[in-house]
Amino acid sequence: MNNSNHHGGRSVLASLRAVIPVRPLDFPEAMQIAELQAARLLELSDSTEGPVDSAVITELPRIRVRRVELPTSGMSFWDGHNWVIALNSSEPTTRQRFTLLHEYKHIIDHGATDRLYTGVGRHSPAQQAEQAADYFAGCALMPKRLMKRAWGQGLQRPAALARHFGVSERAIEVRLAQLGLVDPRLRCAPPSTVRPTHRPRQTYFRLLSPHWASRGLTPVIGGAP
Structure with missing residues (x-):
């Protein structure tokens, strides 16, 4: 695996975000972007010939991975200094690997969710974001x-x-x-390709209960790169 975290002066995270067009997308396009980003991640980390090592994510700068007790499989947030990916320590390693990639996709999407996920029919923008994160993880792993x-x-x-x-x-x-x-x-x-006539602004932020702060899971609203 290539441990270089910058390519041509651009970080891995910035390189993956650069794949996202600046225009609103329909959901099939958003899924194609997720697949392209997964392929790009593997290319940048030289992980093209075998099972993906979790270090592809854990060794990136400004990414901190915590394994703690959670009521869900995982969550991700900006703590004011780094992106934190919290994984449920009670789940199997295979599930944690998938959740790690899933949550990293949410980090990639930060700042672009409004144009990636517009919602359609019974599928809200938040549901589309979760589906795309699952698809990204599947394509990468x-x-x-x-x-x-x-x-x-x-x-x-x-x-x-x-x-x-x-x-x-x-x-x-x-x-x-x-x-x-x-x-x-x-x-x-x-997914349907019908666009909604209007869409609410989405904020993707995972709320943490107070007792999790004792485990170092303290999110900061705003200021995330």
Whole structure:
């Protein structure tokens, strides 16, 4: 893995944010951006030939990862100095790996959520943001090229693929469906391309209960880069 955190004078985070167009997007476009960002992350970290190491994220500057007791799988926030990704320490390592990438996508999206996720039908902008974060994590941990190569080499049982890529069997099943390697009826329904006539401004901020502050999870509203 390439440990360089800057490429051509630009940080990894800035490079991934630069993929986002400056115009509003419909949801299929936002999902394509998530896939492009995942591929770009792997390229920048030289993680193109094997299972992704969590260090791809944990070794980035201004990123701090905490493993604590949480009522959810994870959360991310700016503490005034660094981006903090909190992971549920009671969950399996495979789940924590997925959550780490999921939360990093929320950090990438900071400042661009209004144009990435406009909401449509019964899907709110916040729900779209969660779906895109899941998709980003899946693309990064189970890249299309490596998944298809493993499948072509006979590694087709979900349990075996899960061990190979260091993810849960459920994550593998979803990714196989996305790539068309299993029954397409298992795939998530494609998002509608209908745009809403207006959209409320969204603030993506994970609230922390007071007792979490004792664990060093103290968010700061505003000022996040």
